[in-house]
Amino acid sequence: xxxxxxxxxGLGISAGAMSAGALDISLLQGSTQLLTHAGNLALTVSAESxxxxxxxxxxxxxxxxxxxxxxxxxxxxxPISDDAVExxxxxxxxxxxxxxxxxxxxxxxxxxxxxxxxxxxxxxxLDKESLFRTSQHAANVLQxxxxxxxxxxxxxxxxxxxxxxxxFDAMHKRFDQVDAGQRAILDALHTNYGVPIENLRxxxxxxxxxxxxxxxxxxxxxxxxxxxxxxxxxxDVGNSGADIVRILELVREKLKKADVDGAVGLLREExxxxxxxxxxxxxxxxxxxxxxxxxxEALDAYQDAARLDPTRPGDHYECGDIHTHxxxxxxxxxxxxxxxxxxxNNGLERDIGAAFDRLGxxxxxxxxxxxxxxxxxxxxxxxxxxxxxxxxxxxxxxxLSVSHNKIGNxxxxxxxxxxxxxxxxxxxxxxxxxxxxxxxxxxxxxxLSVSHERIGDLAVKRGDPEVxxxxxxxxxxxxxxxxxxxxxxxxxxxxLSVSHNKIGELAVARDxxxAAQRAFxxxxxxAxxxxxxxxxxxxxxxxLSVSHNKIGDLAVxxxxxxAAQEPFQASLNxxxxxxxxxxxxxxxxxxLSVSHNKIGDLAVxxxxxxAAxxTFKxxxxxAxQLARxxxxxxEWQRDLIISYVKLSQVEQNxxxxxxxxxxxxxxxxxxxxxxxxxxxxxxxxKQRVATTSQPS
Numbered sequence: 001x002x003x004x005x006x007x008x009x010g011l012g013i014s015a016g017a018m019s020a021g022a023l024d025i026s027l028l029q030g031s032t033q034l035l036t037h038a039g040n041l042a043l044t045v046s047a048e049s050x051x052x053x054x055x056x057x058x059x060x061x062x063x064x065x066x067x068x069x070x071x072x073x074x075x076x077x078x079p080i081s082d083d084a085v086e087x088x089x090x091x092x093x094x095x096x097x098x099x100x101x102x103x104x105x106x107x108x109x110x111x112x113x114x115x116x117x118x119x120x121x122x123x124x125x126l127d128k129e130s131l132f133r134t135s136q137h138a139a140n141v142l143q144x145x146x147x148x149x150x151x152x153x154x155x156x157x158x159x160x161x162x163x164x165x166x167x168f169d170a171m172h173k174r175f176d177q178v179d180a181g182q183r184a185i186l187d188a189l190h191t192n193y194g195v196p197i198e199n200l201r202x203x204x205x206x207x208x209x210x211x212x213x214x215x216x217x218x219x220x221x222x223x224x225x226x227x228x229x230x231x232x233x234x235x236d237v238g239n240s241g242a243d244i245v246r247i248l249e250l251v252r253e254k255l256k257k258a259d260v261d262g263a264v265g266l267l268r269e270e271x272x273x274x275x276x277x278x279x280x281x282x283x284x285x286x287x288x289x290x291x292x293x294x295x296x297e298a299l300d301a302y303q304d305a306a307r308l309d310p311t312r313p314g315d316h317y318e319c320g321d322i323h324t325h326x327x328x329x330x331x332x333x334x335x336x337x338x339x340x341x342x343x344x345n346n347g348l349e350r351d352i353g354a355a356f357d358r359l360g361x362x363x364x365x366x367x368x369x370x371x372x373x374x375x376x377x378x379x380x381x382x383x384x385x386x387x388x389x390x391x392x393x394x395x396x397x398x399x400l401s402v403s404h405n406k407i408g409n410x411x412x413x414x415x416x417x418x419x420x421x422x423x424x425x426x427x428x429x430x431x432x433x434x435x436x437x438x439x440x441x442x443x444x445x446x447x448l449s450v451s452h453e454r455i456g457d458l459a460v461k462r463g464d465p466e467v468x469x470x471x472x473x474x475x476x477x478x479x480x481x482x483x484x485x486x487x488x489x490x491x492x493x494x495x496l497s498v499s500h501n502k503i504g505e506l507a508v509a510r511d512x513x514x515a516a517q518r519a520f521x522x523x524x525x526x527a528x529x530x531x532x533x534x535x536x537x538x539x540x541x542x543x544l545s546v547s548h549n550k551i552g553d554l555a556v557x558x559x560x561x562x563a564a565q566e567p568f569q570a571s572l573n574x575x576x577x578x579x580x581x582x583x584x585x586x587x588x589x590x591x592l593s594v595s596h597n598k599i600g601d602l603a604v605x606x607x608x609x610x611a612a613x614x615t616f617k618x619x620x621x622x623a624x625q626l627a628r629x630x631x632x633x634x635e636w637q638r639d640l641i642i643s644y645v646k647l648s649q650v651e652q653n654x655x656x657x658x659x660x661x662x663x664x665x666x667x668x669x670x671x672x673x674x675x676x677x678x679x680x681x682x683x684x685x686k687q688r689v690a691t692t693s694q695p696s
Contacts, residue, residue, distance in 0.1 A: 005064050005091065005145075063152050071148025075115070076140050090138035093131045097142075100126060115147035122146075125196075189224055195258040200224065202261050206293045219293075219533055222488070224258045226291045231255030244270075244277045251284060260292045271304075279309035286318065295322055306338070313339040313351045320358060327538055327582040333362055353382030353399070360406060367586030367630050369413060376406050394434060401430040401447065405454060415634030415673030417462060424454045442482055449478035449495065456502060463677045465509055472502040490530055494543060497526035501550055513557060520550040538578055538588075545574040545591065552598060561605050568598045586626055593622035593639060597646055604649055613650040619643050634673040637664055641681065648692070658689045 072080045072087065080087060119142045123132050131138045186200045200220070207219050235248040247270050254263035267285040271278045286301035299322045306315035316339030323331035340355035342348075360375035380403040386396045408423030428451040435441070435448040456471035476499040483489070483496040504519030524547040531537070531544040548571035555564035572595040579585070579592040596619035603612035620643040627633070627640045644661035648654040662685040668674035669682055 005068060005094070059156075060153065063156065064149065067148060067152065068145060072141065072144045074144070075147035075151075076144040080137070080140055080144060084137075086135065086137045087141055090131065090135070090141035091145075093138065094142070094145075097122065097126055097130060097132055100130075115145075115150035116143050118150065119143040119146045185220060189220060192221075193224055193228060193258065195224060195228075199257055199259045199262075203227075203258065203292050222490075222533070223292055225488075227255050227258045227260065227288070230288065230291065231257075238280075240277055240280065244280070247281070248284065251288075255288065260288060260294075263288055264297075279305045279312070279315075282308060283315065286315075290318075290322070295326060298322060306342070310342060311346050313342040313346075313348060313355065315339075316342060317354065317358065320362075324362075325537070327578075327585070329362060329366060329582060329584055333359070336362065349382060350386060350396070350399070353379045353386070353403075356382070357403065357406065360410075364410065364413070365585055365587055367626060367633070367636075369410065369630055369633050372410055373414075376403065376410055379403050380407055394437075397430055397434060398444070398447065401427040401434075401451070404430070405451065408454060408458075412458070412461065413633055413635050415668065415671075415675060417458065417675060420458055421462075424451065424458055427451050428455060442485070445478055446482055446492065446495065449475045449482075449499070452478070453499065453502060460505070461675050461677055465506060469503075469506050472499065472506060475499050476503055490533070493526050494530055494540065497523045497530070497543065497547070500526070501547065504550060504554075508554065508557060513554065516554055516557075520547065520554055523547050524551055538581070541574050541578060542588070542591065545571040545578075545595070548574070549595070549598065556601075561602055565602055568595065568602065571595050572599055586629070589622050590626060590636065590639065593619040593626075593643070596622070597642065600646060600650075609650045613647070616643065616646045616650060620647060634668060634675070637668055637673075638675075638678065641665055641685075645685075645688075648688070655689060655692050658685060658692060661685055662689060 119139070122142065123130075123139060126133055128134075132142055133139070186197055186204065189195060189200055190197050203220060203223055207223060231252045231254070233252070235245050235252065237245055240248075247266060251263045251266050254260075254266065264285050267281045267288075271281045271285075282301050282305035286298045286305060289295075289298035289301060299319055302315050302318045302322070306312070306319070309315070316335050320332045320335035320339065323329070323335055336355055336358050340352060340359070343351035343355055356375045357379035360372045360379060363369070363372035363375060380400075383396065383400040383403045387393070387400050390396060404423045404427035408420040408427065411417070411420035411423060428448075431444065431448045431451045434444045438444060452471045452475035456468045456475065459465070459468035459471060476496075479492065479496045479499045482492045486492060500519045500523035504516045504523065507513070507516035507519060524544075527540070527544045527547040530540045534540055548567040552564040552567035552571065555561070555567070572592075575588065575592045575595045578588040582588060596615045600612045600615035600619065603609070603615060620640075623636065623639040623643045626636045630636065641661040641664050644657045644664075648657035648661075651657060662682070665674065665678075665681045665685055669679065674681070
């Protein structure tokens with residue numbers, strides 16, 4: 001019987017820790033950590049505290065052994081005999097009941113150290129068939145034991161010095177804060193999805209690393225819904241044996257209750273006990289962890305899958321996606337290179353093309369357009385070869401359209417608008433055929449919207465606003481339909497935000513500022529919601545910075561420079577954080593340069609030329625570094641022209657800066673790389689040079 005009562009030790013430690021001072025969950029980095037394990041609350045402490053913990057365990061067990069019979073008499077809710085058969089059955093059932101109840105430190109805190117209240121919490125967690133719910137005698141035994149244990153742990157003069165020596169800190173304060181706001185969110189999710197609170201807490205802890213406390217609700221809701229949906233998906237039997245299928249079915253059952261730790265625990269246990277199919281189990285584990293925002297664990301699991309199954313390049317690509325999400329472009333490159341090697345070793349032609357496609361995207365982000373051109377051209381050649389081998393394969397047709405679009409994007413960056421036009425039209429033709437062949441395919445409809453948008457972007461650069469407006473409106477019409485059909489689809493919401501911005505830009509160009517205000521505000525509202533829902537998503541943060549700039553630009557167009565300051569500064573703050581988080585990301589560096597210029601323009605307008613000079617110089621430093629890193633990037637050369645012109649407004653050597661800008665513009669014009677919309681720059685700069693006084 002005493003062996004059965006050992007399961008109470010962790011509960012006694014928890015109750016005593018409360019009275020001693022407290023446990024701060026924010027410090028759970030291996031020094032002080034309270035975990036649910038096999039039904040016991042096991043306390044893991046730093047090395048110097050292990051002696052004190054051992055003394056507490058020994059003292060508690062001595063007290064339990066000596067006092068449990070007295071507790072049955074003193075704290076019982078009804079008559080209990082310590083030698084009754086029913087009493088022995090209740091004690092025998094106690095360890096299993098604690099395990100099934102999945103108790104935590106939060107439950108101890110919620111009970112405020114009262115054993116009877118804690119016993120009620122435990123019983124509520126158990127199945128209706130449990131002895132403690134079918135037998136009042138058993139319930140009385142549980143209540144008596146916990147009441148006595150908690151009383152002793154909280155008041156024993158013998159135990160208090162030992163608890164104090166562990167130096168627990170601020171547990172009450174921490175969990176009171178959770179109770180005030182975040183606990184309400186957990187309760188709501190529990191009610192909406194029928195998921196045990198205990199299963200929600202690990203997700204809560206993981207998500208909060210990516211999300212500020214005020215934005216937990218939507219983030220948690222999406223994660224829980226996605227996990228439950230994974231649980232509903234049927235197991236793909238494939239070549240797996242019946243035992244593996246059964247394990248995966250059990251994992252699905254765990255996920256239906258958002259039990260991430262339970263599902264992952266099953267998978268990890270199976271992975272350790274078998275060699276075959278362990279890669280598939282690792283892949284399942286990684287997918288769950290990725291959904292639950294546990295990025296490092298997901299990365300580890302995908303790396304395990306890649307190691308265990310050297311025939312699947314997709315695991316490497318998943319690693320690359322996680323690295324990219326976290327802003328680690330070097331890690332992403334290494335993962336994609338590994339995936340390419342895997343695809344080449346296994347003769348997987350489509351996967352080889354996918355590797356080059358992703359490597360091209362990564363090269364663009366790093367500002368290396370030559371590498372990007374080589375990679376994306378190889379991806380395009382591969383896609384064309386696959387389509388020729390099977391023209392009826394819709395997925396390969398779609399892959400080819402993606403490659404055409406990426407070639408077009410790169411051509412624009414290099415100032416080659418004719419190549420961009422052909423690439424975008426080729427992509428549009430494919431996507432239009434696919435969308436018409438299956439109007440109900442939302443993915444193909446979205447692809448068609450993107451192609452219309454690309455055509456619009458190109459028309460703007462070519463100075464054709466009528467073509468641009470028609471294309472942007474076609475894109476917006478599609479995205480409005482898609483976004484309304486699934487309000488929870490964040491990707492479609494983001495696309496809708498982008499479409500509103502495009503429409504707003506054209507409205508500004510035709511001087512319809514009211515229409516522009518409506519469009520830009522619609523875009524900002526969406527971008528703000530998305531950024532708050534996932535602050536760790538660098539792309540959505542960048543989108544928000546763009547929307548802030550649009551609102552600022554519009555304020556400038558209205559002549560309200562004071563109103564422009566706040567959105568421009570908000571954009572600069574976001575871009576500064578992004579640029580510092582990954583100095584190798586050329587796109588983010590360029591964004592930061594643009595924001596510095598906008599802040600500088602406002603400083604000029606209010607007559608603060610020193611402030612303007614500082615910010616314009618910050619912008620120039622970035623633009624110059626980017627232009628030197630890749631002289632073939634026409635957009636970055638254009639940025640350098642703009643920086644020189646802006647500095648000419650606030651420096652004594654104005655002519656020198658204008659001459660530097662003119663040299664670049666004439667060179668780009670001579671090489672055919674100056675966009676038609678920018679041809680005016682050459683004459684304008686010549687006139688500025690001629691009419692600007694030399695410094696005395």
